[in-house]
Amino acid sequence: MSILVGKDTKLIVQGITGGAGSFHAKQMIEYGTNVVGGVTPTRGGEKFEGKVPVFDTVKQAVSATGANATVIFVPPPGAADAILEALDANIELVICITEGIPVVDMLGVRRVLEAAQAEARANGKSIPRLVGPNCPGVITPGECKIGIMPGHIHKKGNIGVVSRSGTLTYEAVGQLTALGIGQSTCVGIGGDPVNGMDFVDVLELFQNDPDTHGVIMIGEIGGGAEERGAEYIKAKMTKPVAAFIAGTTAPPGKRMGHAGAIISGGQGTAAAKIAALEAAGAKVAPTPSDMASTLKSMMS
Amino acid sequence: MKIHEYQGKQVFAKYGVPVPKGYPAFTVDEAEAAAKRLTSETGNQLVVVKAQIHAGGRGKGGGVKVAKGGAAEARQLAEKILGMQLVTHQTGPEGTKVRRLYIEQGLEMVQELYLGAVVDRDKRRIAFMASTEGGMEIEKVAEESPEKILTVHVDPVNGLMPYQARELAFGLGLMKYGKETIAKFVRLISNLYRCVVEEDCSLVEINPLAVLKNGDVIALDAKINFDDNAEFRHKVWAELQDRDEEDPVELEAKEAGLNYVSLDGNVGCLVNGAGLAMATMDIIKHAGEKHGVAPANFLDVGGGATQEQVTKAFSMILKSPKVKAIFVNIFGGIMKCDVIANGVVAAAKELGLKVPLVVRLEGTNVELGRKILNESGLAIQAASTMADGAQKIVDAVTKGAGK
Numbered sequence: 001m002s003i004l005v006g007k008d009t010k011l012i013v014q015g016i017t018g019g020a021g022s023f024h025a026k027q028m029i030e031y032g033t034n035v036v037g038g039v040t041p042t043r044g045g046e047k048f049e050g051k052v053p054v055f056d057t058v059k060q061a062v063s064a065t066g067a068n069a070t071v072i073f074v075p076p077p078g079a080a081d082a083i084l085e086a087l088d089a090n091i092e093l094v095i096c097i098t099e100g101i102p103v104v105d106m107l108g109v110r111r112v113l114e115a116a117q118a119e120a121r122a123n124g125k126s127i128p129r130l131v132g133p134n135c136p137g138v139i140t141p142g143e144c145k146i147g148i149m150p151g152h153i154h155k156k157g158n159i160g161v162v163s164r165s166g167t168l169t170y171e172a173v174g175q176l177t178a179l180g181i182g183q184s185t186c187v188g189i190g191g192d193p194v195n196g197m198d199f200v201d202v203l204e205l206f207q208n209d210p211d212t213h214g215v216i217m218i219g220e221i222g223g224g225a226e227e228r229g230a231e232y233i234k235a236k237m238t239k240p241v242a243a244f245i246a247g248t249t250a251p252p253g254k255r256m257g258h259a260g261a262i263i264s265g266g267q268g269t270a271a272a273k274i275a276a277l278e279a280a281g282a283k284v285a286p287t288p289s290d291m292a293s294t295l296k297s298m299m300s
Numbered sequence: 301m302k303i304h305e306y307q308g309k310q311v312f313a314k315y316g317v318p319v320p321k322g323y324p325a326f327t328v329d330e331a332e333a334a335a336k337r338l339t340s341e342t343g344n345q346l347v348v349v350k351a352q353i354h355a356g357g358r359g360k361g362g363g364v365k366v367a368k369g370g371a372a373e374a375r376q377l378a379e380k381i382l383g384m385q386l387v388t389h390q391t392g393p394e395g396t397k398v399r400r401l402y403i404e405q406g407l408e409m410v411q412e413l414y415l416g417a418v419v420d421r422d423k424r425r426i427a428f429m430a431s432t433e434g435g436m437e438i439e440k441v442a443e444e445s446p447e448k449i450l451t452v453h454v455d456p457v458n459g460l461m462p463y464q465a466r467e468l469a470f471g472l473g474l475m476k477y478g479k480e481t482i483a484k485f486v487r488l489i490s491n492l493y494r495c496v497v498e499e500d501c502s503l504v505e506i507n508p509l510a511v512l513k514n515g516d517v518i519a520l521d522a523k524i525n526f527d528d529n530a531e532f533r534h535k536v537w538a539e540l541q542d543r544d545e546e547d548p549v550e551l552e553a554k555e556a557g558l559n560y561v562s563l564d565g566n567v568g569c570l571v572n573g574a575g576l577a578m579a580t581m582d583i584i585k586h587a588g589e590k591h592g593v594a595p596a597n598f599l600d601v602g603g604g605a606t607q608e609q610v611t612k613a614f615s616m617i618l619k620s621p622k623v624k625a626i627f628v629n630i631f632g633g634i635m636k637c638d639v640i641a642n643g644v645v646a647a648a649k650e651l652g653l654k655v656p657l658v659v660r661l662e663g664t665n666v667e668l669g670r671k672i673l674n675e676s677g678l679a680i681q682a683a684s685t686m687a688d689g690a691q692k693i694v695d696a697v698t699k700g701a702g703k
Contacts, residue, residue: 020604077532102500102530103419107456110424136633148603150633150664165575166603170631171686174662191574193421220575223421246578249563249585249595257559257574257600259529260421270582287586288579289687 002140002185003160003205003212004093004129005069009144012037012067012091014058014074014082016048020097021073024148025052028071031145036065058089069093071137071146079133080105087116092126094196095146096133103259106133106194113196130196134258135188136166147188149173157182159295160206162199163218164191164225164258168246168288172216175292184212191258193222199229207237214240214299216291217282219273221247222260226273234280241282242295245270301526303540304352306402308522315495317488318518322404324352331378334403335371345370346406349377351398354545356523357388357437363398366406374403389437399544407518412508413472414438414449415489417496419503425453426496428460428489430468434508460493462486474511481515488517500530549616556612558601565594567693568617568626568655570610570644572635574600580629580686587690593697596623603634610643611650618651625696627689628659630669637661637669645676653678656696660689 011028015021016038025048029035037053044056055061058070070091074082079098086094113130120127131138137147141154153170155177163169169188176183187202189195199217206212215237219226226245233241248270250256252263263269274284285294303311309319321341323334335347347370351363358364363386367373378401387395412434420427431449433441441448450471452464465486474481488509496504503525510520531537543551553560559574567584571577581595588594597620601613617626630640640661648657660683661669673680681696683689 076529100529102533103502103527104456104497104500104530107419107424107426111456114424148634153663163575165573165579167571167573167631167633168575168579170573170633170663171576171579174631193419194424218575220578228422244579246575246582249581250578250598251561251563254561254598255528256561256578256598259527261574261578287583287687287690288576289583289685289690 002143003202003209004131004185004187005138005144005146006140007143009069009146010034010036010065010067011069011071011146012039012058012061012065014039014070014072014086016040016052016054017043017046018073018075022048024073027151028145031151033144033146036067037061058085058091062089062091067091069095069146072096072098074098076100076102080109083109083130084112087112087128091128093129093131095131095135095137096196097135097137097147099134101133101192103192103194106192110194129201131187132190132195134192134195135190136169138185138187140185141183149186149188153177154186155182157184158211158213159183160209160212160215161186161218162202162206162215163188164220164260165218165246168218168244171288172218172291176216179292179296181292181296184209191220191260193260199225200232203229203232203237207239212239214242214295216295217241217243218291219243219245220258220261221245221250221256221270222262222268224268227276230276230280230282233277233282240295240298242285242291242298243277243282244285244288244291245273245277246288301528301531301537301541302354302545303524303526304354304400304542305350305522306352307540308524309519311495311499311524312519312522316491317495318516319522320405320407320518320520322402325378325401325403326399328375328378328382331382331401331403332371332375335367335374338403338405339370342405344405347374348404348406349374349381350402350404351381351384351386352400352402353386353391353396353398354542355388355390355396357390358386361386361388363388396545407510407512407520409510409512409520411511413511414441414507415492415509416505416507417492417501417503420453423453425455426493428452428454428464428468428493430472432472438505438507454493460490462490465489477511477515481511481517484515484517500527500534501525502527549620553599553613553616556609558599558609558613560616561598563595563597565596566622566624566697567593568596568620568623570599570601570613570617570626570628572601572603572605572630572632572640576629576631580627583686583690584627584693587687588694588697591694591698593694596620601635605635605639607639607643607646610640611647614644614647615651618647618653623655625656625658625693627693628657629686629689630661630663632661632663632665632669636665637663638665638672641669641672645672645678648678656681658683658689658692658696660684660686
């Protein structure tokens with residue numbers, strides 16, 4: 001078991017003929033991910049790498065392949081459109097890697113996503129999920145890699161990782177693997193101010209996944225997602241959670257690389273997030289070098 | 301991206317958000333001419349001379365002055381303000397040099413209000429906030445009397461609805477000025493919403509929004525921040541940017557496609573990924589705080605950087621006089637360690653490496669990267685982990701200081 005992605009995931013790649021899309025589609029196939037198709041408008045009928053069928057629309061791709069997940073490598077001007085097309089085709093899991101989508105576009109996407117989720121809940125159907133944008137993707141080691149993370153640093157196991165940062169996720173995974181500790185699933189929720197799955201959503205899946213025994217949660221300055229995660233940990237989590245919050249030394253009012261990583265009006269500081277997590281019973285690693293060892297100390 | 305008040309008011313005017321008449325001025329002569337033109341257009345000798353810098357709190361710092369005696373007095377005020385180092389709570393103690401003025405008609409107001417729009421990240425909606433506490437710092441109002449801030453959240457499908465605007469108008473007590481004022485406020489805020497969405501504003505503040513004697517509502521100030529992600533669909537932003545207001549090093553980095561933020565410390569950092577870059581700053585401070593060792597910059601070279609971009613990034617760090625040591629921390633994913641190594645070696649050979657360099661490489665093509673560094677002949681200390689690297693940096697800086 002794992003969360004979100006696994007052996008049964010059938011993936012399509014939106015933007016499969018573009019630079020990033022084609023490079024990472026190859027990497028994902030090499031890792032063993034079941035890539036059943038790709039979408040590039042006007043390129044339908046072609047074969048990617050001589051075998052993966054390319055379609056003009058997401059609906060065509062889904063009806064021909066039975067895909068249940070999509071990964072989006074479409075550049076920012078068309079990325080929100082690509083997410084909405086995927087949601088309209090009723091794909092359960094939409095993972096958007098694209099960095100640089102205007103926030104106004106994402107507000108519209110959120111509105112559609114929330115309506116689709118409410119409808120699915122009311123009808124007892126499985127709930128559509130958006131991961132990202134501006135994220136490395138999701139990986140269940142040894143089974144399915146969707147995104148841009150280096151596959152070889154991962155090891156199959158029982159620790160869940162959820163993070164707003166790509167390279168800091170690799171750092172945590174690298175530390176875990178070096179200690180001989182494997183991962184169930186690693187989820188990058190992305191560094192944008194308005195995104196899809198939140199810490200709470202992923203923590204809930206980890207809590208309910210029998211094969212996840214503990215979690216590393218990596219946050220950063222800006223917004224209130226970590227605080228909401230802390231509330232969930234306090235109320236519902238029985239599994240140990242080790243955390244790290246990046247940006248203790250970040251100056252206020254400056255955007256630190258990620259569009260969402262900014263302290264504004266005194267809100268979203270690392271100190272406030274660390275305090276909330278500690279009060280909720282999570283253990284916060286003192287430095288980014290101690291993420292895995294902090295979790296290990298809670299597991300034994 | 302930030303723009304000046306006068307540019308913000310030009311944007312407002314385009315959307316039908318009422319603003320006073322005014323003209324920008326870059327010299328004292330232009331200021332006088334603008335004042336002359338204004339007084340003849342309005343038939344009123346009252347003009348306001350306003351310093352144009354990106355920081356707030358200009359009035360308190362002495363950057364906004366009222367001339368009651370028309371153009372001649374406006375000229376005297378312009379002479380004082382233009383070129384001054386304006387210090388406000390947002391500029392830092394060194395202040396910002398005033399290079400542009402805005403000469404605006406003076407208006408007699410009966411009430412100052414606050415109106416702002418931001419993206420509420422937690423609700424995933426645009427929020428409009430209004431308050432009767434105009435002219436004050438809104439952060440202070442939020443802290444001391446949050447009940448005085450009225451908020452509505454906008455559904456992106458319907459946009460800001462008139463009932464929401466009316467809720468704010470009645471909540472602000474505008475009915476005392478008559479139903480015409482209510483209608484004017486509703487029109488203003490509806491137009492402002494269109495402006496926020498179509499111009500991709502991440503923040504808009506009107507502080508103060510004034511009610512005039514005749515019942516008009518008008519934006520006496522304009523603060524607009526644009527969402528950098530939307531730059532691709534706003535070619536005009538390039539013209540609105542005031543390069544004098546930007547940190548020159550940050551500007552240089554941006555043009556090279558790098559994320560860079562200047563900090564006060566003495567350790568240059570080159571990292572891939574925003575989260576790892578922040579975490580690298582944190583661990584340097586954690587290890588070095590007691591020894592006066594701290595990060596000099598945030599630098600994320602990103603996932604897809606070329607060797608040329610890495611060379612550029614490393615050169616920028618090498619050229620900074622405050623840098624006493626450099627920490628390169630890379631966890632290669634898409635970014636290949638050999639690309640980083642080649643970029644670092646190229647920059648160091650061109651500019652010379654005069655400070656200690658600690659490198660920690662991990663991930664894709666790590667062996668190749670290490671080999672390139674080893675064979676470069678440069679004095680590089682290899683670190684096995686982030687913690688090891690941070691400790692080596694602290695040792696290098698403190699040893700250097702003891703010499």
